[in-house]
Amino acid sequence: MSKIIDGKAIAADIRKQIAAEVQVLKAENVTPGLAVVLVGDDPASRVYVSMKEKACEQAGIFSDEHKLPAETSEAQLLALIDELNRDRRIDGILVQLPLPGHIDESKVLEAISPEKDVDGFHPYNVGRLATGNPLFQPCTPYGVMKMLEHSGVELAGKEVVVVGRSNIVGKPVALMCLAKHATVTICHSRTRDLADQVRRADVVVAAVGRPEMIKGDWIKPGAVVIDVGVNRVGEKKLVGDVDFAAASERASAITPVPGGVGPMTITMLLYNTVESAKRRAAK
Numbered sequence: 001m002s003k004i005i006d007g008k009a010i011a012a013d014i015r016k017q018i019a020a021e022v023q024v025l026k027a028e029n030v031t032p033g034l035a036v037v038l039v040g041d042d043p044a045s046r047v048y049v050s051m052k053e054k055a056c057e058q059a060g061i062f063s064d065e066h067k068l069p070a071e072t073s074e075a076q077l078l079a080l081i082d083e084l085n086r087d088r089r090i091d092g093i094l095v096q097l098p099l100p101g102h103i104d105e106s107k108v109l110e111a112i113s114p115e116k117d118v119d120g121f122h123p124y125n126v127g128r129l130a131t132g133n134p135l136f137q138p139c140t141p142y143g144v145m146k147m148l149e150h151s152g153v154e155l156a157g158k159e160v161v162v163v164g165r166s167n168i169v170g171k172p173v174a175l176m177c178l179a180k181h182a183t184v185t186i187c188h189s190r191t192r193d194l195a196d197q198v199r200r201a202d203v204v205v206a207a208v209g210r211p212e213m214i215k216g217d218w219i220k221p222g223a224v225v226i227d228v229g230v231n232r233v234g235e236k237k238l239v240g241d242v243d244f245a246a247a248s249e250r251a252s253a254i255t256p257v258p259g260g261v262g263p264m265t266i267t268m269l270l271y272n273t274v275e276s277a278k279r280r281a282a283k
């Protein structure tokens, strides 16, 4: 049986430190501020946005919410971002993804000032990460790295297999593991012999978005398994990309879903916002 990597507990730990740092900044008259922009009324996005709002409140961060109707034009959204870029109370801007189909996502992400890009999605920040000099690192992969660190998982010289190649998780987590001197393989749904690739891994990062597609017998005994998947099956049930029950028979440590990577994602958003506010305070 494996150790459960408790994302909720690690997140609570880091959030305490963040709240303390917010108090220090407030004493210097700098209140960290996060703007969250939601376009449309996707129910999952609504849930995430209200979780972010609540997390800000608990940490003492000013949260500035903008809920826009689904018909909002690209120009209107770009105008709001321009306003937030210039707003001195705002240290971080997050535009909830996905955006409605009539809006060009990359145009919107590139409009966010790289100095306020707490999601780390602007090509400038992607480039900074790729060249080993990060400014803002994307929250989900950053949360994965913090969980590994908290669990004492050493990456140098290890085989890391990432399943999934998204800009939001797969690619950046691969770069972060490479920076920690791991040997990194990026796989995806079209990889030949995916099971055999995963079988080589000392650390598996699953981020494909397919419920329980990584089977227990793909896990090398003693491997560490990080499950980034959040797949809703049926009305309420949430499952990861890994068959947890079977994988936990072989892994030395594994993250659950829910209560694993999810809570870390929001925590790293708060973390990035406070880092941004510290840079403002230092100016």
Ligand SMILES: Nc1nc(=O)c2c([nH]1)NC[C@@H]1CN(c3ccc(C(=O)N[C@@H](CCC(=O)O)C(=O)O)cc3)C=[N+]21
Binding pocket: 047, 048, 051, 094, 095, 096, 097, 098, 119, 139, 140, 230, 238, 257, 258, 259, 260, 261, 262, 263, 264, 265, 266
């Ligand atoms: N610009 C942007 N930045 C994001 O960071 C972003 C986004 N868009 N769009 C959607 C995804 C998804 N995401 C999650 C955040 C928290 C949990 C989380 O806390 N999950 C809980 C369960 C919550 C539940 O019950 O649904 C858990 O895993 O324990 C999950 C997923 C951030 N995203």
